[in-house]
Amino acid sequence: MLKGQQFASFRKQLLAWFWQFQRDLPWRRTRDPYHVWLSEIMLQQTRVAAVIPYYERFLERFPSLHGLAAAPEEEVLRRWSGLGYYSRARNLQKAAQKIVAEHRGEFPARLEDVLALPGIGNYTAAAILSIAFDQKHAVVDGNVARVLARLGAVRGDLRARGRWQELQECADAYLDPKSPGDWNQAMMELGATLCAPKSPQCLICPVAQFCEGRKLGIAEVLPEKRKKRATVEIHLAAAVFADQRGQTLLLPPPEKRKGQTPSDHVPTLVSNLWHFPTIPVYDEPVAGLRGFLGKLRIQTQNGQLHFLPADKVRHTVTYRSITVQPFRINVKKLPRIKGAEKVPLSEVTVLPVSNLTRKVARAASGLAFSKKKANSS
Numbered sequence: 001m002l003k004g005q006q007f008a009s010f011r012k013q014l015l016a017w018f019w020q021f022q023r024d025l026p027w028r029r030t031r032d033p034y035h036v037w038l039s040e041i042m043l044q045q046t047r048v049a050a051v052i053p054y055y056e057r058f059l060e061r062f063p064s065l066h067g068l069a070a071a072p073e074e075e076v077l078r079r080w081s082g083l084g085y086y087s088r089a090r091n092l093q094k095a096a097q098k099i100v101a102e103h104r105g106e107f108p109a110r111l112e113d114v115l116a117l118p119g120i121g122n123y124t125a126a127a128i129l130s131i132a133f134d135q136k137h138a139v140v141d142g143n144v145a146r147v148l149a150r151l152g153a154v155r156g157d158l159r160a161r162g163r164w165q166e167l168q169e170c171a172d173a174y175l176d177p178k179s180p181g182d183w184n185q186a187m188m189e190l191g192a193t194l195c196a197p198k199s200p201q202c203l204i205c206p207v208a209q210f211c212e213g214r215k216l217g218i219a220e221v222l223p224e225k226r227k228k229r230a231t232v233e234i235h236l237a238a239a240v241f242a243d244q245r246g247q248t249l250l251l252p253p254p255e256k257r258k259g260q261t262p263s264d265h266v267p268t269l270v271s272n273l274w275h276f277p278t279i280p281v282y283d284e285p286v287a288g289l290r291g292f293l294g295k296l297r298i299q300t301q302n303g304q305l306h307f308l309p310a311d312k313v314r315h316t317v318t319y320r321s322i323t324v325q326p327f328r329i330n331v332k333k334l335p336r337i338k339g340a341e342k343v344p345l346s347e348v349t350v351l352p353v354s355n356l357t358r359k360v361a362r363a364a365s366g367l368a369f370s371k372k373k374a375n376s377s
Contacts, residue, residue, distance in 0.1 A: 001152070001170065001173060002174075002210060006210060009210075010174075010207055010210045011174070011176050011183070013206045013207055014183075014186050014187070014190065014206055014207050015176065015179060015182060015183065015186055016206070017186070017190075017206035017207075018182060018185065018186035018189055018190075019182070022185070022186075022189055023048075023189070023193070025039075025048065025052070026039075026052060026055060026056060027039035027055065028185070031131065031132050031181075032132065033107035033128055033132035033133070034064070034065045034107060035059065036127070036128050036131050036132045037107065037120075037124075037128050037132075038055065038058065038059065038092070039051070039055055040124050040127050040128060041088050041091075041092055041119065041124070042054060042055055042058075042083065042088070044085065044088060044124075045084075045085060046083060046084070046085075048192070050083070051083070054079075054080070054082070054083050057079065058079050058080070061075075061079050062076075062079070065096050065099060065100070065105055065107065066096075066100060066105050068092070068093055068096040069093065069096035069097045069099070069100045069105075071093070073090070073093060074351070074352055076089050076090075076092070076093050077089055077090070077273060077352030078349070078350075078351060078352040080352070081273070081349055081352045081353055081354070082349075082355055082358070084271070084317075084354070084355060086271045086272065086273060086352075086354070087119070088119060091118040091119025092119060094118040094119070095117040095118045095119055095120065098116075098117055098118065099117070107128075107132070109129070109133050109135075111125060111129060111135075111137070114128060114129060122168075123139055123140060123141050125137070126138060126139045126184070127139050127184060130180040130181045130183075130184050131181035131184065131185065132181075134180060134181055135180060136175060136177050136180050137175075137180065137184075138168070138171035138172045138174070138175040138180075138183075138184065139171065139184045139187070139188065140164070140167050140168050140171045141188065142191070143187070143188050143190075143191025143192050143195075144167075144171060144184075144187045144188055144191055145158050145164070145167050145191075145223065146191050146195060146197065146222075146223055147187055147190055147191045147195050148167050148170050148171060148174075149167070149213070149222045149223040150195060150200070150211055150212075150213035150214070150219050150222050150223075151207075151210060151211050151212060151213065152170065152212055152213075153212035153213045153215075153216055153218065153222065154166075154167070154222070154223065155222070155224060156224060157223075157224060157226055158223045158226075159226060171187070174187075190205070190206075190207075198220075199220070200219055200220060202214050202219060228319075229318075229319040230319070231319055231320070231321050232319055232320050232321070233321050233323070234280070234320050234321065234322045234323070235280065235281040235322075235323050235324075235325075236278050236279065236280055236281060236322065236323070236324045236325070237278070237279055237281045237285035237286075237288060237289050237324070237325045237326075237327065238275075238276040238277065238278045238324055238325070238326045238327065238360050239276060239277040239278075239289050239292075239293060239307075239327055239329055240276050240310070240326050240327065240328045240329065240345070240360065240361070240364035241329045241331055241334055241335065242328055242329070242330055242331070242345055242364065243330075243331055243332065243333060243334050244332060246344055246345050246346060247334060247342050247343065247344060247345065248276075248334075248342070248343060248344070248345040248348070248361070248364075249276075249277075249334055249335070249337055249340045249341070249342060249343075250274040250275060250276060250340060250341050250343055250348065250351055250353070250357075251274065251275055251276070251277055251337065251339065251340055252274060252339045252340070252341070253270075253272045253273055253274065253275075254270065254272060270354055270356065270357065271354040271356075273351075273352045273353050273354050273357070274341065274348075274351040274352060274353050274357070275353065275354070275356075275357045276326070276357060276360055276361075277289070277292060277293060277296065277337075278324070279292045281325065285325050285327070286307045286327065289307065289327060290305075293305075296337050296338075297337075297338075298335045298337065305329050305331075306329065306330065307327040307328075307329060308327060308328045308329070308330070308367055309325060309326075309327055310325075310326040310327070310328055310363040310364045310366060310367055311326075311363045311366065312324065312325050312326075312363075313325075313326060313356070313359040313360050313363050315355065315356045315359060317356075322356065324356065324359075324360055326360045326363045326364045328364045328367045345361055345364065345365055346361075346365055348361045
């Protein structure tokens with residue numbers, strides 16, 4: 001831990017670097033707690049470049065916390081579609097509704113009130129309160145933890161019992177009480193740009209002289225890698241109906257369907273959003289899809305529906321590696337499926353869908369409609 005003049009110089013040099021070289025990000029142009037909160041939620045496990053257009057479009061549609069609270073959940077999810085981890089969007093709206101109901105629509109400024117909001121933990125609460133309210137709360141996320149580990153030459157798994165709390169205490173001690181919001185952003189910026197996971201740019205780092213990891217020549221191997229969870233291979237098959245007008249059918253979110261169906265154990269893979277009829281594949285995919293569609297009360301006798309295989313789709317969700325075999329089913333008229341919605345195959349995002357469903361739609365769109373293959377269901 002730095003002390004005395006070194007400590008003062010460290011703070012001064014890091015803040016000076018941040019004020020001069022920080023990236024121009026839209027959420028840094030405001031201290032509005034709603035905007036800061038939205039950006040922090042969107043940035044969880046998502047790259048900055050991917051977040052920027054979503055952040056701007058989301059605020060265009062929901063410019064105020066009240067507007068977000070009053071909007072239909074499906075509209076919120078549709079605006080979030082493509083960002084992934086959809087529980088973030090659901091919790092965001094639930095928190096907005098709680099703020100309207102319990103805080104008269106004003107984002108709370110007390111730590112205990114912020115932590116009581118759905119989807120907000122210690123890091124997010126500290127980020128919002130320091131940036132929007134200038135309160136003295138230090139943040140520790142992956143970027144900050146990496147900076148601290150290299151500065152102090154901290155070895156071992158940073159998530160090991162007690163280790164993360166030690167990092168939090170270190171961050172608390174480093175926090176500049178005069179500029180807590182800028183300080184937190186400076187630490188995060190350093191980790192996101194120069195002190196990156198691979199090939200840290202120590203030669204142009206504004207605080208390299210204070211880094212114990214660099215002095216010991218081990219900066220590049222810190223923090224030590226955690227043991228990764230084994231990858232789980234998942235194989236699915238999806239039925240994509242298409243009529244002569246380019247319309248298709250999407251099933252409603254699994255959590256909203258009543259009763260049990262063979263795909264009810266797949267909700268995490270479709271993010272509890274609108275999706276094509278999808279089943280796990282254990283043997284013959286077409287036979288499995290025929291059986292599933294039959295349980296949806298669609299006539300599926302042999303020869304009545306033709307399953308045209310499209311290019312396989314690959315998708316990754318945390319430790320799961322997913323392969324989907326889409327089958328396009330050309331029909332003159334779309335069948336009726338209880339709860340299903342008709343949408344253009346080329347514009348499935350008119351409903352809230354996951355990236356996986358988008359990929360399946362694109363793959364199936366590559367097969368042109370053929371009248372010879374069309375059937376009336």
